[in-house]
Amino acid sequence: MNYLGVYHSDYNRPVSGVMDAPCITKGRMTLCARGTASRDGLIAMTRGRLRNREALIAALGQAGGASDALLALEAYRRWGADYPRHMEGPVATCVMDADADALVLSRDRMGEQPVFYALDERCAAFSDHPDSLLKSDRVEPVVDGDGLRELFGLGPARTPGRTYYRDMRMLEPGCALAIRRNRASVDRYFALEDAPHEDDAARTVQTVRELLEAAVAEIAPLKSAVMLSGGLDSTALTALLAQYQGDLRTFSVDYLGNERDFEPNAFRPEADAPYVKLAVGAFGTQHRFVTLDAQALARGMGRAMSLRGFPGMADIDVSLMLLAREIARFDGSVVSGECGDEVFGGYPWFRDDAPLTGFPWSGSLALRERILRPETREALRLTEYVRDVFETRRAAADPGAEFAPDERRLRTMQRLCFEYFMPNLQERAVRMCAGAGVEVLTPLCDDRLVRYVYNVPWTMKFMDGQEKGLFRAAVRDLLPEKLLKRKKSPYPKTCSPHFAQLTRTLAERLVSDGDAPIFHYVDRDRVLEIARSDLNPADTPWFGQLMAGPQLLGYLWQVNRWMAERNVTVRL
16 A cells, blocks of 8 residues: 545544555645655655656656656646646556645556545545555445445456445546545546557558557566566567566466366466476576465465455465565566457457357356345346446447447457456556565556557457467567467466365355354355355356356455455445
């Protein structure tokens, strides 16, 4: 947790005890953060990386050593509440203006920096972590019916702008919250826009390569490590970074006994290890395999949930958290191929010709309904809620009848993926790495690259009849043939039957706990039934590509822990 800000009318409610960062108060504004700037009646802060700082230094007439926070402050002086349009890169900003009784809080264009906030008639509070707002007493841990519907119907994803708490919001990517004399509005300063794509195939491949190289060149001076899975995205980034770093360090995660336990399926056709070794040999990286055991995964689920502030992806989160801890022993930042599948169309649902009738990564509504108590099921009506949310968001994402049917369907799906699936994975990456003190860098989420590729026709994205064919063409000269043509395989998860047994034990203990708050809403017998089932890790997932039976039990365990630790109150 890095910052907490309050715009308030109650001077008797200090926030300085919530954070260990220094606090600055001017008028009705209080900001607790490291690396702030303060001049006259203004306070400013930034979090993340400001891509265009040199251009801003020149435009604003500042000295070369000016901090990013000072640049935000001076940008506000120059452009007022419109200044977030001029702040490029994965950076969240805030400027508090005591003289004008105003505040501007912005989130970066692609949503890499989390920003949570709460508003009422007396106060606005914001932070990069939901628990900070709870600890500040500006938000009560109250969950209403829609919060439960999101938790059980869509979780671990969430509808854009929502949290599970009734009175806490999340600022959407490319948006800014502006407050002036107690009047608040949220304005969008950046959005992906449908536009004609006029480049031919050769020019498109060349442009994608140029944008990839620009995104990597920007982060190369940081001398970061790379998470290398042997998949297309991480391997291509490794190849590009190896051109700058002769001593490039790479890390991959594996699981004890995985050679024995791995079972190929439609979502995970191959194990990673052979491809990791091939990539390490091709690019001469200093590589470390991080091998995790089932007990460490089970033990870490509480900590992973706390890092997010919400129930997450169970052991899928934990494994990244533990990998980040190992990376932290050597590096303070790491490059990830996250978001490449959303941008270039790597997921299985982009290759499915079926009509778009629901969120394709979250198809087990019957299972989600079945675990609820009958009275909860009747009150929540999950299927209706999810269907209504989907139809509303699909209509908003639809580019219109001027596009051919397949292009229209895939553009709509990609928008939904950007809004629901990608944010969950971004939150996971940022939180699990930050918990170890590691900054995660995602150049495939560079907004310049995303804006260009978004409007490339899907026939071109599937160049040569392959998923992510455009991306493959753009990096063809960098990779050995076997790595270039590797089929999509998601982040590696454990296939250990021991982990399945551990989640079974956790679930059985949870069922036997008479005070477990989750069972006010979830059916004990249903959870026990799932716990005593086969729990094959290779089963069809109920969320994404990885979350099967063991992860469902892990998610429910995290939900209960989250409710208990935060004293969550449900008000239907």
